[in-house]
Every structure is written in C-alpha cells, then in structure tokens.
Amino acid sequence: MSTDYQRARDALGARLRELRFLCPGGRLTGRELAHRVGWAGSKVSKLENGKQTATPKDLRAWADATGRPEVYPELAARLAGFESHIRSWRRALANGFKPLHEGLSAELDRSSDLWVWEESVIAGLLQTPEYARHVIDRYAQLLGGASDIEDAVRSRARRQEWLYRPGRTLHVLMWEAALRSRICPPSVLAAQLDRLTGMLGMDTVELGIVPFTASVKIVPANGFWILDDRLVVAEDWHAELWLDDAENVSLYGKVWQTLRASAVYGADAHRIINAARRDLIPQ
Missing domain, CATH: 1.10.260.40 (lambda repressor-like DNA-binding domains)
Incomplete structure (x- = not known):
C-alpha cells in the first residue's frame, strides 16, 4: 500500500x-x-x-x-x-476515494477473520449501495477533494464479496445509534435495516447490537476494524490510523471484547433492529 x-x-x-x-x-x-x-x-x-x-x-x-x-x-x-500511522483524509482524498478503498480491500483479501465496531454508522461490509452512497457523499462534502463517489460505492459493494468466500467470518458489533442515525432518508435507512435483518442468519456473519439501555464498561465510541489480529484500521474525523504493533492490536481486541459483553445477538438483536425500523414509519 x-x-x-x-x-x-x-x-x-x-x-x-x-x-x-x-x-x-x-x-x-x-x-x-x-x-x-x-x-x-x-x-x-x-x-x-x-x-x-x-x-x-x-x-x-x-x-x-x-x-x-x-x-x-x-x-x-x-x-x-x-x-501509530496517521493517513490524513484530506491528503489521501486528493486522489479520490478509489485508492483508499483499494488499499483496505487488499488488506481484507489477506484476512480470514474481521472484528468490527461501529458506534454510529452501519458497518461498511453490511451497507446497501444507497446507504453507502449517502455516507460517502457526506464525507466528501465535509472533506472535499473527491468526486468519484459512484466508483467508491461500487468498490464498497465489491468488497462485500468477502462475506461469501469460504473460511471468512465477520464479527461485527454496532451500537444501537448506528441503526437510528439519519445519515440518509428514512426510506434508505429502512431498506438498510431490512438488509441487516436478513443477514442475522448468515453463517459468515456474527452480528451483535449494544442496546442504548445496556450497561457498558467503556464509552461506545471510535469505530475500528481488526484484521486477523495483525492490523487495526481506526477512523477519526481528520485521519485514518493503521496500527500493526502487537500492543495496539491487543488493546483494540480488548476494547472489542469489552463492548461485546454488553451486546445482544440473535432474536434480541432482531427485536432492536425491528424497533428501529418501526420508528421510521410515520405515525
């Protein structure tokens, strides 16, 4: 990269x-x-x-x-x-979204297990194209320097092929806020939540939701990915961090496990997703 x-x-x-x-x-x-x-x-x-x-x-x-x-x-x-490498968003986006997506996709292709935490947005590997388009567009408006939004949406969609390859497992945790953030129109979010419901039964996806009402041991913040216990990719407003030293990878693993202790799965996760979906319907 x-x-x-x-x-x-x-x-x-x-x-x-x-x-x-x-x-x-x-x-x-x-x-x-x-x-x-x-x-x-x-x-x-x-x-x-x-x-x-x-x-x-x-x-x-x-x-x-x-x-x-x-x-x-x-x-x-x-x-x-x-x-603690920092890749400035503004500097990186000078070449558009495509190189950013290709760099992460190359690392993902090398990985068999992925642990993801997202506190306010649906995890990228689970996004519908329409939802992804709105998320990417909002970042482009904030940071500037990238006009290849449609290429980025297609790249993100292709990345999801990873979920259907043998021997791959996505362990994803999301705070309930991710299900309710109106980063997109209600109709787009509704379709996104429907897709999440359909993915609850996938063999390659372990989806946990941390409810608003759950007791948490740490603040649910700062989304990140852990790739095969060898690399952490974390995002902030100004930059993306790539961490591959053992100490930091271990720390993020501990954070993920701590958050997991507050998560619900299966039927309980289904109920929380459905509740967020129902709240999108005008009364």
Missing part, C-alpha cells in the same frame, strides 16, 4: 541498510548480519525493504550487531513515529 505509514517503514529500512553497509568492522552481508543475531536471512531483507515492521527488540539487535549500539534511541524513535 502506498501510504505515509509504508513510506516511513521504507525509510527505516533504508537506515537499517545504511548501518549494515557502514559497520565499523567492515560492511556486512545480509547473511552475516542474520547469523550474528540468529535470524533467518529473509528477515534482514524484509526489514530493509519495508516488507516487515521491526520490533524494538529487532532494532536493538540490529544496532548491536552492526557495532552501533548508540543509534538504538534514534531507531526506536523512528519506530514510535509510525507505529
């Missing part, structure tokens, strides 16, 4: 390669460095070419093995600077 995050990872890899080339005892080959730290040779290549994110332990070992232990704080600072 071509993101600020990947550019930062590439830059760190280039710095690691420089340290290997300028080792005080003479230039090391990748194989020699791997032997010194007890790694497979492929790991050196992956780190230098931005194909793998280093851990603090990796960076310490690299600094020591290249005879430059004093550079470890610099390397650690570089890592800390992009572990």
Whole structure:
C-alpha cells in the first residue's frame, strides 16, 4: 500500500541498510548480519525493504550487531513515529476515494477473520449501495477533494464479496445509534435495516447490537476494524490510523471484547433492529 505509514517503514529500512553497509568492522552481508543475531536471512531483507515492521527488540539487535549500539534511541524513535500511522483524509482524498478503498480491500483479501465496531454508522461490509452512497457523499462534502463517489460505492459493494468466500467470518458489533442515525432518508435507512435483518442468519456473519439501555464498561465510541489480529484500521474525523504493533492490536481486541459483553445477538438483536425500523414509519 502506498501510504505515509509504508513510506516511513521504507525509510527505516533504508537506515537499517545504511548501518549494515557502514559497520565499523567492515560492511556486512545480509547473511552475516542474520547469523550474528540468529535470524533467518529473509528477515534482514524484509526489514530493509519495508516488507516487515521491526520490533524494538529487532532494532536493538540490529544496532548491536552492526557495532552501533548508540543509534538504538534514534531507531526506536523512528519506530514510535509510525507505529501509530496517521493517513490524513484530506491528503489521501486528493486522489479520490478509489485508492483508499483499494488499499483496505487488499488488506481484507489477506484476512480470514474481521472484528468490527461501529458506534454510529452501519458497518461498511453490511451497507446497501444507497446507504453507502449517502455516507460517502457526506464525507466528501465535509472533506472535499473527491468526486468519484459512484466508483467508491461500487468498490464498497465489491468488497462485500468477502462475506461469501469460504473460511471468512465477520464479527461485527454496532451500537444501537448506528441503526437510528439519519445519515440518509428514512426510506434508505429502512431498506438498510431490512438488509441487516436478513443477514442475522448468515453463517459468515456474527452480528451483535449494544442496546442504548445496556450497561457498558467503556464509552461506545471510535469505530475500528481488526484484521486477523495483525492490523487495526481506526477512523477519526481528520485521519485514518493503521496500527500493526502487537500492543495496539491487543488493546483494540480488548476494547472489542469489552463492548461485546454488553451486546445482544440473535432474536434480541432482531427485536432492536425491528424497533428501529418501526420508528421510521410515520405515525
């Protein structure tokens, strides 16, 4: 993916390669460095070419093995600077919605399990095209810089093919507010809620709703996706965050499980969706 995050990872890899080339005892080959730290040779290549994110332990070992232990704080600072990668919406949308959707779709294709939390909008993989169109259009109006809304709607619809592939499971939690937010006309929301009802019985979808009346242990906020326990994609008003360090992935997993404890499923979730649907009918 071509993101600020990947550019930062590439830059760190280039710095690691420089340290290997300028080792005080003479230039090391990748194989020699791997032997010194007890790694497979492929790991050196992956780190230098931005194909793998280093851990603090990796960076310490690299600094020591290249005879430059004093550079470890610099390397650690570089890592800390992009572990919480922020991809600015305005900068990203300068190229339209399509690259944004393609980047996430590529990561999704690599994943077999997806854990999603949404507090105020229907999860993207469950959206009808009309509902998605209104959501995307509202973001485009707010942020500007993107006119390919129809392409984005089609891309989001194609992404939903993931749900019908063998071995894939979507674990999705939504706050009741997501069922009631009038981001679109009532008729569009009604069709969206009808679709949710139809998806409750899918083998590949585990859909939980956190009712307004539920006792919650944390504030139901900040939508996010967890892909295979290896990557978190979280959204804020100004940016999208891609987090792949183990500590943050674990934290978001804990948040999801905490929210799940307040959710209802099956017939209880069905009743909440139907109640939101009935409230759309003029009295």
